[in-house]
Amino acid sequence: MEDIARQAGVSRSTVSRVINNHPHVSDDVRKRVLETIQSTSFYPNLTARALASQRSSMLGLLLPRNVSSFFADPFFPRLTQGIAQACNQFNNTLGLFLITSAEDEEKIFPRVSRKGMLDGILVQSGQYGDQLIERLMGSEMPLVVIGRPFYKEDVSYIDVDNVNAAYTAVSHLIRLGRRRIATIAGAANSSVSIDRLEGYRLALNEKSLPVDPSLMVEGDFTEVSGYYAMRNLMPAKPDAVFVAADLMAIGAMRAAHEAGLSIPDDIAFIGFDDLPLAAYSTPPLTTVRQPIYQLGFNAVEILLEQIKNGILPARRVILNTELIIRSSCGTTHRKGLNI
Amino acid sequence: MEDIARQAGVSRSTVSRVINNHPHVSDDVRKRVLETIQSTSFYPNLTARALASQRSSMLGLLLPRNVSSFFADPFFPRLTQGIAQACNQFNNTLGLFLITSAEDEEKIFPRVSRKGMLDGILVQSGQYGDQLIERLMGSEMPLVVIGRPFYKEDVSYIDVDNVNAAYTAVSHLIRLGRRRIATIAGAANSSVSIDRLEGYRLALNEKSLPVDPSLMVEGDFTEVSGYYAMRNLMPAKPDAVFVAADLMAIGAMRAAHEAGLSIPDDIAFIGFDDLPLAAYSTPPLTTVRQPIYQLGFNAVEILLEQIKNGILPARRVILNTELIIRSSCGTTHRKGLNI
DNA sequence: GTGAAAGCGCTAACAG
């Protein structure tokens, strides 16, 4: 920078102003500086800039997950993409922190919670009992939670409307004439699972259908868990299943096929996510599309805005979902009523 | 740091020495400093340290991928995990850079290729024609490529032995009596696909079996592409298929089932990856297990070593794979020879 | 509109 200041015949301050697009620089000087920057292929040292300006232009993404679920569920890669693209678009760098153990957390926490390395934090909503988010709130770092946190006083977060999504899906099954509607939920300690289960209950209650525990089983978002969950469900003879993830739905349909059930005649399925897979399963899966990429992208936007304007007031953003109707849920049930 | 130096009654240099575990500090002074650090819950500003020491302790992971493949293939999350855990273990921070367009690359390249923000770079081997790795080699940054690069002069890289893995898998099918062995390869412009295809050819050649183009089709690593690839393969009536990815193998088996073929009696399958899914497919999938997590973890180790000791000589590390035999490939073919 | 000067918070010779 010294060099390019000399070459352009100005001071370092002026070069700095040009680089940072400050006003109050005469056009010709700006042009001259820009040219020498071009010719020198100079690029500012980001560390030095961060130290001087107290802004690193780096955002941290914390993923407090057990090892398996991180790579079982396509949700994370997709979310990460949205975040990464947003970071790039707004000229920020993304730091990735996978927290898979308590030791990880102890190592990572001080690194991310003090001013210095990061301007702000995105954290995936953890499991019930997880204290990470509260600890993070205790620090002065701007924070946006992805997914509804359990203790949500004064945190900004972004989530999809899981309750309503599940409600809509199950209501659809009811409308088609299904009456023994089961659900394969996700892990009970995540807010996602809780909310989807809540939507399931709401829809049943609304139509005065019983909420039967023998029709409710739990998986862990993997294909395999869906397969076994479905086998456990068999004795209860459901005529439809609302599954909290496409991957589990695929596994569940595999179990149904093996048992000789015909889909959707004997049993209907609705998944959640709308993975690319869903359109090509046998039969194609009716599912709830959630804007995962948008979730990540918007989270970055919110975080950046809070970094700029202060962390209060906490913002809450809920994105809508969409029911994508394919053939796994059938049309009106064969025994069914007209709509 | 100023404060804690004063509180401990020493100079800042001494505090620095203690923090960085330098020798030549008396035990009692060290202890005193450590105590005040504890009580103050002081944590050094990493940006300042990076600027002063010219080492950021931050590694960059560059993923030059088209959008879809990044989240279709569980390979990436798993790899990322290995890398993230290694970074954490060695007290480094991981920066994630997804490159999904030429503009992305132009924005990201200067950020990562100059000293300042990163100490070193991990880059996923790109596609044929991709110039990113060469550009990166032109910079002075330590670099480790994950996967065999196309132009491999003087780059350090780490890869699994894809040629040998495919050779072993196909040889196994031959040994079981299969004679019309097809393959569903990955995208032709990736080194992974090329190497696996090479191993396929080697095995056939060794036993003087013809390499029949009608038995060779291409997918893109997704389940769906495997499904359609298998349908394209049907007319050629293969009695076995070596599939370059488990996900595609699952899709291919789905197509085979739909066509009324029995696995492994009519047709055998071998996949690649050994995803958790593979053990639970119908039938359980014989597949090549590759140490993806290790790949990532070791890549970090190599990079860190090069950062410490200089980037020359380039290191090449090839990890071994393992054929996991399940029932999708059958035992000796029903028409078969004894082994 | 531009330059001079003072840091940002830490590390690293260099003395002692």
Added chain:
DNA sequence: CTGTTAGCGCTTTCAC
């Protein structure tokens, strides 16, 4: 073994 003194490469008042 410890303190003093310069910086690392940039941003940012504050004068002019």
